[in-house]
Amino acid sequence: MSKKIHKIAVIPGDGIGKEVMPEGLRVLRAAAERFGIELQLTPIAWASCDYYQATGAMMPDDWKAQLQSQDAILFGAVGWPATVPDHVSLWGSLLKFRREFDQYINLRPVRLFEGVPCPLAGRKPGEIDYFVVRENTEGEYTKLGGIMYEGTEREIVIQESVYSRFGSDRVLKYAFELARSRERKHLTVATKSNGIAISMPWWDGRADAVGAAYPEVTVDKQHIDILSARFVLQPQGFDVVVASNLFGDILSDLGPATTGTIGLAPSANLNPERNFPSLFEPVHGSAPDIYGRNIANPVAMIWSAALMLDFLGHREAHDAIVTAIEQVLVEGPRTGDLGGQASTTEMGEAIAARLGA
Ligand code: GGG
Numbered sequence: 001m002s003k004k005i006h007k008i009a010v011i012p013g014d015g016i017g018k019e020v021m022p023e024g025l026r027v028l029r030a031a032a033e034r035f036g037i038e039l040q041l042t043p044i045a046w047a048s049c050d051y052y053q054a055t056g057a058m059m060p061d062d063w064k065a066q067l068q069s070q071d072a073i074l075f076g077a078v079g080w081p082a083t084v085p086d087h088v089s090l091w092g093s094l095l096k097f098r099r100e101f102d103q104y105i106n107l108r109p110v111r112l113f114e115g116v117p118c119p120l121a122g123r124k125p126g127e128i129d130y131f132v133v134r135e136n137t138e139g140e141y142t143k144l145g146g147i148m149y150e151g152t153e154r155e156i157v158i159q160e161s162v163y164s165r166f167g168s169d170r171v172l173k174y175a176f177e178l179a180r181s182r183e184r185k186h187l188t189v190a191t192k193s194n195g196i197a198i199s200m201p202w203w204d205g206r207a208d209a210v211g212a213a214y215p216e217v218t219v220d221k222q223h224i225d226i227l228s229a230r231f232v233l234q235p236q237g238f239d240v241v242v243a244s245n246l247f248g249d250i251l252s253d254l255g256p257a258t259t260g261t262i263g264l265a266p267s268a269n270l271n272p273e274r275n276f277p278s279l280f281e282p283v284h285g286s287a288p289d290i291y292g293r294n295i296a297n298p299v300a301m302i303w304s305a306a307l308m309l310d311f312l313g314h315r316e317a318h319d320a321i322v323t324a325i326e327q328v329l330v331e332g333p334r335t336g337d338l339g340g341q342a343s344t345t346e347m348g349e350a351i352a353a354r355l356g357a
Helices: 017-035 049-055 063-068 086-091 094-100 165-181 199-211 224-233 245-258 299-311 315-331 344-353
Strands: 005-013 038-043 072-077 105-111 129-135 145-148 156-159 186-191 218-223 240-243 266-270 278-282
Touching: 005 017, 017 038, 017 072, 017 299, 017 315, 017 344, 049 086, 063 094, 072 094, 072 299, 086 094, 094 278, 105 165, 105 245, 105 299, 129 165, 129 245, 165 186, 165 199, 165 240, 186 199, 186 224, 186 245, 199 218, 218 224, 224 245, 240 245, 266 299, 278 299, 299 315, 299 344, 315 344
Parallel strands: 005 038, 005 072, 072 278, 129 240, 186 218, 186 240
Antiparallel strands: 105 129, 105 266, 145 156, 266 278
């Protein structure tokens, strides 16, 4: 029987996305070679602010047709505010992918690794090890609203948030399933039902309704403010955290920051039904402040590539990449955010070498 060839669209995007992507590909190719995985990589230069500057749009009109036939998308970062406003670049690329390809789960692992100095005093690997499950297609991320009396003293701006039963139930169900599959079987529901008095009590109620089918999962609901404090003060209390789009975005930067650096944090934008390609990207953005120096940490990109292989059915290859990352974080070389002096390329090469490249 012939082997499946996985078709992967490769979109570096902007800023350090262009520097970490080659390292993601280096390690991906090494893992593919070692485990006999066939990949067809298609490099794509659009979904970037360079493309916007050249054409006036972030993507070509037929972007969906071009990507629809792919098995997955590996994405670097988007945003170059010096030339394109951030809301234009984000809505013109990444948010289109998430919505049009119904990638309604944004799965973001948070883990403290051996060898990485933890900014939280006394924390050891194993004490920070949880997932943030972020709702990825609705919530606070909308363009619903408008401005009245613009430019006058009476200026009014309204921006709506949207929470559908369909959209909330499916992300809650995914989070309960994930929690049930883990040893601790604990789910934290991020909420703010004292202050946001309509949608958040409703979200809590949906968690109760969906959770009725998961009696083995323990649940606690925490207001986002105290939950954020506990990410810092008691991170060992978390196992799976489910949150709305904005809350999940904030938590999944805060969580990795408590593990030493956001440069380690990967993410998977999943369409679990596989009707559309899923997208894998580092949590970090394009980091214009460090772009061009080859000093960005490539681990988030490399770990994202590993999550992609796992989603495509190659758990062994995923595990081998994570093991290689673990080894390099202990033994070096390390980039500056980890206290070392290595370049992006050196760290990528070291991880690939442990896979036999
Ligand atoms: N690689 C992630 C990236 O480029 N992020 C840019 C960003 O601002 N993302 C916002 C979001 O994930 O909602």
